[in-house]
Amino acid sequence: MIRGVIMGLILGASLSSAAMAKNIQHGKELFLAHCSACHLASGAGGVHFGSAVSADLRAPGLETTYHNNDKLLLRAILDARDETDEPLDAPMPAWRGKLTQSDAQDIIAYLKTLHS
Ligand code: HEC
DSSP states (O other), X not given: OHHHHHXXXXXXXXXXXXXXXXXXXXXXXXXXXXXXXXXXXXXXOOOEETTEEOOOOSHHHHHHHHTTOHHHHHHXXXXXXXXXXXXXXXXXXXXXXXXXXHHHHHHHHHHTTOOO
């Protein structure tokens, strides 16, 4: 009985980390297809568009701005609004309608793996 519970726990943990790895991989593909032109493949950003500069999307930068609040990050990606709900500068697109919420969540999972 106890062995069964332990096996179940181990199996559950490895299944969920496999699901997580799949989400991260999907997020990486979406990021490279839709975001890397402006934020660079590394996520480091720093590309100038007139007076706007694309943001550094690697984990430490996002943690500083969004304090690990995935709701605010989702809003930034889907609605192009910053942490205070102000519109982000052009040309950051609002991705709602082009990416689903679950796509954006996968991208966030991938961004969290990026460090400088
Ligand atoms: C056409 C260029 C462009 C594309 C494509 C683009 N971005 Fe951006 N993004 C920007 C710029 C420029 C900013 C900075 C806007 C500002 O400072 O107000 C930005 C800001 C952001 C921010 C806010 C970061 C912060 O520190 O507040 C996030 C999050 C973000 N982008 C995620 C993404 C994701 C995810 C994608 C792909 C789905 C993407 N962007 C695609 C140009 C782009």
